Amino acid sequence: MLVYLLRRIAQSIFVALAMMVIVFFGIYMIGNPVDILISPDATPREIEETMARFGFDQPIYIQFLTFVGNALQGDLGRSFVHGESAVTLILHYMPATLELAALGLIFSVLIGIPLGVYAGYKADRWQGRAIMTGSIFGFSLPNFWVGMLLILIFAVELRWLPSTGRGDTVDVFGIRLSIFSENGLQYMILPALTLALYKASLVTRLARAGTQEALVQDYVKFARAKGVSETRILFVHVLKNIMIPILTVLGLELGSMIAFAVVTETVFAWPGMGKLLIDSILTLDRPVIVAYLMMTVLIFIVINLVVDIVYTILDPRVRVTGGAG
Amino acid sequence: MTLRYLRLTALAVATALPALPALAQDLRIGLAAEPSSADPHFHNLGPNNQLRRNMFESLVGSDEQQKLFPQLATSWRPLDDTRWEFKLREGVTFSDGSAFDAYDVVYSVCRIPGVPDSPSLFTTYTKAIKDFEVPDPMTLIVHTAAPYPLLPTEFSTWGIISAKANGVDGASIDFSPEGCGDLAYPESQAFNEGAAAIGTGPFLLESFRRGEGIELVRNPDYWGDAAPWERVSMKPLTSDGPRVAALFAGDVDFIENPPLQDLERINSEGGLQVVQGISNRVIYLHMDHEQEPSPMITGTDGKNPLKDVRVREALSIAINRDAIVDRIMGGVAVAAGELLPAGMFGAHEDGAMPPAPYDADRAQALLAEAGYPDGFGITIGTPNDRYINDAQVAQAVAQMWARIGVTTEIDAVTASTFFSRRNAYEFSVYLAGWGAGTGEMSSPIKALVATRDGDRGYGGTNRGQYSNPEVDDLLTKALATVDDDARQELLRESSRVAMADWAILPLHFEVTPWAMTDKITYAPRVDQYTLPASIKPVQ
Numbered sequence: 001m002l003v004y005l006l007r008r009i010a011q012s013i014f015v016a017l018a019m020m021v022i023v024f025f026g027i028y029m030i031g032n033p034v035d036i037l038i039s040p041d042a043t044p045r046e047i048e049e050t051m052a053r054f055g056f057d058q059p060i061y062i063q064f065l066t067f068v069g070n071a072l073q074g075d076l077g078r079s080f081v082h083g084e085s086a087v088t089l090i091l092h093y094m095p096a097t098l099e100l101a102a103l104g105l106i107f108s109v110l111i112g113i114p115l116g117v118y119a120g121y122k123a124d125r126w127q128g129r130a131i132m133t134g135s136i137f138g139f140s141l142p143n144f145w146v147g148m149l150l151i152l153i154f155a156v157e158l159r160w161l162p163s164t165g166r167g168d169t170v171d172v173f174g175i176r177l178s179i180f181s182e183n184g185l186q187y188m189i190l191p192a193l194t195l196a197l198y199k200a201s202l203v204t205r206l207a208r209a210g211t212q213e214a215l216v217q218d219y220v221k222f223a224r225a226k227g228v229s230e231t232r233i234l235f236v237h238v239l240k241n242i243m244i245p246i247l248t249v250l251g252l253e254l255g256s257m258i259a260f261a262v263v264t265e266t267v268f269a270w271p272g273m274g275k276l277l278i279d280s281i282l283t284l285d286r287p288v289i290v291a292y293l294m295m296t297v298l299i300f301i302v303i304n305l306v307v308d309i310v311y312t313i314l315d316p317r318v319r320v321t322g323g324a325g
Numbered sequence: 326m327t328l329r330y331l332r333l334t335a336l337a338v339a340t341a342l343p344a345l346p347a348l349a350q351d352l353r354i355g356l357a358a359e360p361s362s363a364d365p366h367f368h369n370l371g372p373n374n375q376l377r378r379n380m381f382e383s384l385v386g387s388d389e390q391q392k393l394f395p396q397l398a399t400s401w402r403p404l405d406d407t408r409w410e411f412k413l414r415e416g417v418t419f420s421d422g423s424a425f426d427a428y429d430v431v432y433s434v435c436r437i438p439g440v441p442d443s444p445s446l447f448t449t450y451t452k453a454i455k456d457f458e459v460p461d462p463m464t465l466i467v468h469t470a471a472p473y474p475l476l477p478t479e480f481s482t483w484g485i486i487s488a489k490a491n492g493v494d495g496a497s498i499d500f501s502p503e504g505c506g507d508l509a510y511p512e513s514q515a516f517n518e519g520a521a522a523i524g525t526g527p528f529l530l531e532s533f534r535r536g537e538g539i540e541l542v543r544n545p546d547y548w549g550d551a552a553p554w555e556r557v558s559m560k561p562l563t564s565d566g567p568r569v570a571a572l573f574a575g576d577v578d579f580i581e582n583p584p585l586q587d588l589e590r591i592n593s594e595g596g597l598q599v600v601q602g603i604s605n606r607v608i609y610l611h612m613d614h615e616q617e618p619s620p621m622i623t624g625t626d627g628k629n630p631l632k633d634v635r636v637r638e639a640l641s642i643a644i645n646r647d648a649i650v651d652r653i654m655g656g657v658a659v660a661a662g663e664l665l666p667a668g669m670f671g672a673h674e675d676g677a678m679p680p681a682p683y684d685a686d687r688a689q690a691l692l693a694e695a696g697y698p699d700g701f702g703i704t705i706g707t708p709n710d711r712y713i714n715d716a717q718v719a720q721a722v723a724q725m726w727a728r729i730g731v732t733t734e735i736d737a738v739t740a741s742t743f744f745s746r747r748n749a750y751e752f753s754v755y756l757a758g759w760g761a762g763t764g765e766m767s768s769p770i771k772a773l774v775a776t777r778d779g780d781r782g783y784g785g786t787n788r789g790q791y792s793n794p795e796v797d798d799l800l801t802k803a804l805a806t807v808d809d810d811a812r813q814e815l816l817r818e819s820s821r822v823a824m825a826d827w828a829i830l831p832l833h834f835e836v837t838p839w840a841m842t843d844k845i846t847y848a849p850r851v852d853q854y855t856l857p858a859s860i861k862p863v864q
Contacts (some may be wrong), residue, residue: 031742042369
């Protein structure tokens with residue numbers, strides 16, 4: 001077990017390092033941030049001085065070694081654009097992304113599970129087929145298009161919900177969250193729905209498959225024979241049994257929801273990490289991009305690690321393979 | 326049936342909104358670009374400079390036409406060739422209650438060169454200052470090393486912060502251009518958090534939240550006309566579609582830079598309107614005057630045809646600028662004959678410098694005369710996300726050049742890549758834009774046409790490496806001529822010389838659109854800034 005864990009951690013560190021090298025040199029290849037950041041009125045001399053201030057006059061390998069040296073001391077550098085520590089900046093944007101992902105997750109469960117269970121129950125009838133066909137749209141419609149459509153319908157035409165941005169926030173242990181304020185929640189509904197659409201389709205399909213499988217099990221037959229109502233069978237007995245695979249998948253999907261909400265955040269001008277990433281890429285703000293992606297890698301590594309550990313506890317066979325191979 | 330019901334509800338909600346009196350004094354703006362800091366001296370770039378003008382003022386103001394007007398100084402005049410005297414406005418207070426005087430100006434200039442982590446310092450506009458003299462707190466005398474007529478213009482570009490509010494006794498400052506000794510300065514972060522955001526402007530900063538928005542409230546003690554808005558909230562809506570949608574949805578009252586293709590729809594929608602005006606930004610083509618062979622030219626046996634003035638003229642008159650303005654820019658642009666729109670300082674009177682007349686036949690004849698009867702191959706470098714319809718304009722030029730036998734391709738890339746490649750001289754011809762920050766002709770001539778020279782700060786963006794001693798001399802003379810009329814004539818002449826040599830090919834001036842509800846109005850600014858204090862409610 002310990003050997004397995006250590007191996008996983010070593011692999012993860014290697015992944016993080018490889019990512020750091022690729023991103024660092026990749027952004028260097030794109031261009032020089034000073035070319036974009038500096039006022040066009042600046043004289044050639046001022047441009048040189050600014051380059052020197054940021055260390056861009058050094059050869060790339062020196063810049064990289066400096067960066068690695070600082071990173072080893074826990075300093076991922078300061079944003080070229082904002083003059084703030086990259087990590088502070090990301091942490092500033094993080095709560096908005098986390099709460100949006102959380103609401104998206106809740107929506108996808110609330111939409112996906114009832115639909116999926118119902119579709120599984122009526123698998124061979126038109127209702128079941130309609131839901132399954134509908135879920136294909138959920139998979140295939142592009143995020144930005146769905147987002148714009150929701151804005152058009154609910155914000156522009158009906159004016160029920162605000163179109164873009166973040167609403168009022170309340171302080172929860174020093175973190176500003178909008179999910180607990182009524183006004184703030186209104187602003188979250190459309191982006192969370194957009195984010196939830198894909199996951200909801202996924203949950204629908206998982207729930208349907210699980211339900212179909214469960215309905216032929218002995219315990220369902222027994223419950224029916226006992227005279228338990230169909231609703232209770234479906235939403236108590238069956239649901240309990242199909243939740244395990246759904247939760248596993250959703251746990252993994254949460255990672256991608258946090259890290260890749262970029263499109264949704266851009267469409268809704270949602271001040272989350274994804275928008276920070278896009279803005280940083282456009283201005284070649286290297287410290288922020290590198291720190292962001294390292295953080296993303298970290299999130300995935302931690303989630304995968306947790307899943308792996310849970311599996312080794314649930315399934316002894318994994319432990320044996322890990323220890324031997 | 327249901328839909329109709331929904332429409333009715335929506336209508337009811339929509340009509341109920343304007344009835345609320347509390348909203349009347351609030352203004353909500355959708356910004357096209359987000360400022361990187363609330364610190365007035367942190368980053369010398371458009372969005373920051375625009376935000377700065379709400380809270381921090383300058384000695385000299387700059388109006389919609391970029392004409393100078395008295396702001397915190399009531400008058401200014403040159404005492405002799407190297408000294409300017411500014412008389413300051415009495416009775417102005419900073420938002421913490423401290424009185425404004427000449428020492429605050431000195432203190433601000435002291436802070437500018439040393440702002441930590443600044444990506445672009447304001448030293449560009451303060452480097453001419455050699456020394457200050459404060460005969461009395463309401464008089465400021467500025468020393469320059471050489472005659473410097475642009476001093477008042479440059480004094481309009483940076484904001485003034487308070488010495489007292491930051492615990493500095495102004496009279497004790499020992500000014501030198503290299504630094505003013507150990508003075509206490511506020512950190513950039515303190516401006517964003519609001520503690521240091523102490524200015525004299527029409528608004529006070531209530532909050533600055535990255536990504537989310539900026540809240541301003543009216544400065545109750547403002548020395549000038551009170552701003553028409555009690556509260557202004559500005560949200561960064563950097564994508565075009567969502568920004569327009571927010572206006573349609575009624576979530577904002579005013580947006581910057583609506584995309585050209587939406588202008589008609591906005592105007593045809595009841596309750597919304599577009600206001601537009603010419604900007605100081607010229608879109609131009611710059612050509613490689615130096616490298617031989619030039620990197621993106623083919624079919625000339627290694628020769629650089631752009632060194633021949635006849636080829637440059639041919640390329641210019643082969644472009645139908647009116648067609649570009651009409652078809653690509655939807656009429657929302659003005660064809661250009663020089664680098665600054667008519668009416669601005671140093672530009673010619675309207676009609677005196679018309680755009681190069683379109684004449685494909687003559688262009689072909691000129692090419693033949695220059696020894697390229699069969700044309701040659703060339704690639705235009707252009708950004709595709711920096712200027713309005715930039716890549717499409719380059720595409721149109723390519724087709725027009727193809728008509729006179731110059732086979733033209735387009736290399737369109739994102740701005741961050743484009744500027745780095747351009748600055749590495751990778752393009753033989755490139756499309757770019759120049760906004761005249763100072764609002765007069767020396768800005769584009771100095772940056773785009775004058776010979777590259779680090780010591781004099783000439784040719785900073787002259788990536789075609791054009792060099793013409795005549796232009797350089799005229800510019801140098803103009804920059805040392807304090808008399809306005811004489812300087813204007815010198816600048817005009819430098820522009821004429823450069824245009825006659827086809828040094829650079831101006832295409833058009835961008836027209837800046839703003840979209841808003843019909844309850845408010847805005848006078849377009851050539852510097853493209855959105856200043857809430859100038860957004861007026863319609864009576």
